Amino acid sequence: MITNELKSQVDKIWETFWTGGISNPLTVVEQFTFLIFIKSLDTAQTKIDKKKRLDSSVKDIFTKENQHLRWQNVSLKTAEDMFATFQTEMFKFIKELADEDSTFSKYMKDATFLIPTAKLLQKVVDMIDKLHLDDKDIKGDLYEYLLSKLATAGTNGQFRTPRHIIKMMAEMMLSNANITKDFKIYDPACGTAGFLINSIEYIKDHKSELLDTLSSKEFEGLFYGNDFDISMARIASMNMMLHSIESAHISNTDALAKFDLDEENKYDLILANPPFKGSLDYDEVAKAILDVAKTKKTELLFVSLILKALKVGGRTAIIVPDGVLFGSTTAHKEIRKEIVTNQQLDAIISMPSGVFKPYAGVSTAIIIFTKTNGHKNDKVWFYDMQNDGFTLNDNRTACEGSDIPDILERFKNLENETKRTRTDKSFFVPIAEIEKADFDLSINRYKETVYETISYDTPSKILEDLEFINSKISVGLEELKELINE
Missing domain, CATH: 1.20.1260 (Ferritin)
Known part of the structure; x- marks a missing residue:
C-alpha cells in the first residue's frame, strides 16, 4: 500500500x-x-x-x-x-x-x-x-x-486493484497450476498489467524450474492482456518490458465489442478486476457474449466474456461487485446459474467494503471457478475476509491481523475445511442448497452468527430496584429541603 x-x-x-x-x-x-x-x-x-x-x-x-x-x-x-x-x-x-x-x-x-x-x-x-x-x-x-488522481479529475474513472489482493489471487491460482509452454494467462481489462506482473513474479519465485525448460519467447507467450484505453495499454507494455517481457501480448481493443471466435476457449487462467458500474448498449457488445446472458451491465458482461474465453479445464479468479452475487435481474440469475450448475464453482471470498478505499467504497468479492461445461461441484467454499492487513478507512494504514495468510493456507488445504461450521470465517455450502436459494452467492445468505446471550432481571426485580432508587431520591430531597429551610 x-x-x-x-x-x-x-x-x-x-x-x-x-x-x-x-x-x-x-x-x-x-x-x-x-x-x-x-x-x-x-x-x-x-x-x-x-x-x-x-x-x-x-x-x-x-x-x-x-x-x-x-x-x-x-x-x-x-x-x-x-x-x-x-x-x-x-x-x-x-x-x-x-x-x-x-x-x-x-x-x-x-x-x-x-x-x-x-x-x-x-x-x-x-x-x-x-x-x-x-x-x-x-x-x-x-x-x-x-490512476486514482485521474478518477478524481473525472477522467478514465477506474479504480485499481490493491497489490496485496493481486498477489493473493495470483498465488491462489498459480500455486498448483500445471504450467507448460502452451499455458496462457489473461487479463481482459489489464490496466497497468498488475495481475500479469504478479504472475510473472510468482512463477519466477516459486516455479523457477519452468524457466529452465522454456525459451524466453515461450515464457513471454504465457502472458496476455487487453485494455480499452491506449494509454493503459502503453503503460502495461512498459511495465511488462521492465519485467523482461519484451514481446508482451498486450492488445488495445474493446474486449466486449471485439470478442470473436479466436478468443473462445483460449486461456488456461484468467485473473481480472474488470470495470464496475458501466453500461453498454446491446449493439456495442459481441453476440457471443450476449448469448451467455442478455445484459447491459459491464460487470456481468465481463463474467460472460470469461466464461467464453476460458479453455475447458481453465480457471479464473475475478473480482466482482457484491451485486453480481445476489442481483435479482434475469441476467444476474442466468449467469450465476451457469457458473453453479454448468461449471465448477470453487470458491467465493467476500471482501470488506474498505478494500478499495480511498478510491471507492464498494463491497466486492472474488469468484473462483473452473470451466467444465457440464460438470458441477457438489459444494462451494466461502470465506468471510474481514481484515486485509490495512485499516478500512480512507487512510488505509497497515495493521495487524490480516486474513490473507489464513485464506491462502485454507484454500491450499480445502480437504481440511469440511468440518468447519458456518459460524467460522470459512465453510462449505452444498450446491443443492445454493440452487434452492435462487443461486444466491452472497456469504450472508449462508453464514450463521452466534449472538451472545444476555440475561435480564425479572420484571419484579427491576421494579424492586426502581423503588429502592426512588426511596433514596426521596430521602435526598427531604435532606435538601431541610438545608434550605435552616
Whole structure:
C-alpha cells in the first residue's frame, strides 16, 4: 500500500506538471510514466551489470554508445542540455528498445515527449530522482495512486486493484497450476498489467524450474492482456518490458465489442478486476457474449466474456461487485446459474467494503471457478475476509491481523475445511442448497452468527430496584429541603 510520504511526493510532482503548463490529467500520467520508465531502465541496467560479472551473455539495455542516456547521467545535465537530449534522443531510444514488430514498439510508436519547457523537465526529473522505486511493489502502488488522481479529475474513472489482493489471487491460482509452454494467462481489462506482473513474479519465485525448460519467447507467450484505453495499454507494455517481457501480448481493443471466435476457449487462467458500474448498449457488445446472458451491465458482461474465453479445464479468479452475487435481474440469475450448475464453482471470498478505499467504497468479492461445461461441484467454499492487513478507512494504514495468510493456507488445504461450521470465517455450502436459494452467492445468505446471550432481571426485580432508587431520591430531597429551610 502506498505510503503517505510517497503520496505527498507524487502530489507535488503532479502539481508541478499542472503549474508548468500540462493541464490534461492523462497527459500528466503518460509523461510521468515515461520518466519513471526511463529511471527504471537505469535501475535494471545496474542489476544487469552485477549479473554480467557471473554471466557475460546477459543483454545490456544501454550500450557503451548510449551510456549518456542513463538516468544517472542525463539527470546531471543542465536544464537546456537535458531538454535537448529528451527531444532528440531519449524517446527515439526507448521506442527502439524492443523488436520493430513487438507490442511494446507498437504502442510506443505514437509516444510523444510533451513536456513544454526545459525548466519544467528539470524540476520534474529532480523530484522523480528522489522517489525510491527499487521495491517491486512501489511502482505498482504508484501507478495505482496516479490512476486514482485521474478518477478524481473525472477522467478514465477506474479504480485499481490493491497489490496485496493481486498477489493473493495470483498465488491462489498459480500455486498448483500445471504450467507448460502452451499455458496462457489473461487479463481482459489489464490496466497497468498488475495481475500479469504478479504472475510473472510468482512463477519466477516459486516455479523457477519452468524457466529452465522454456525459451524466453515461450515464457513471454504465457502472458496476455487487453485494455480499452491506449494509454493503459502503453503503460502495461512498459511495465511488462521492465519485467523482461519484451514481446508482451498486450492488445488495445474493446474486449466486449471485439470478442470473436479466436478468443473462445483460449486461456488456461484468467485473473481480472474488470470495470464496475458501466453500461453498454446491446449493439456495442459481441453476440457471443450476449448469448451467455442478455445484459447491459459491464460487470456481468465481463463474467460472460470469461466464461467464453476460458479453455475447458481453465480457471479464473475475478473480482466482482457484491451485486453480481445476489442481483435479482434475469441476467444476474442466468449467469450465476451457469457458473453453479454448468461449471465448477470453487470458491467465493467476500471482501470488506474498505478494500478499495480511498478510491471507492464498494463491497466486492472474488469468484473462483473452473470451466467444465457440464460438470458441477457438489459444494462451494466461502470465506468471510474481514481484515486485509490495512485499516478500512480512507487512510488505509497497515495493521495487524490480516486474513490473507489464513485464506491462502485454507484454500491450499480445502480437504481440511469440511468440518468447519458456518459460524467460522470459512465453510462449505452444498450446491443443492445454493440452487434452492435462487443461486444466491452472497456469504450472508449462508453464514450463521452466534449472538451472545444476555440475561435480564425479572420484571419484579427491576421494579424492586426502581423503588429502592426512588426511596433514596426521596430521602435526598427531604435532606435538601431541610438545608434550605435552616
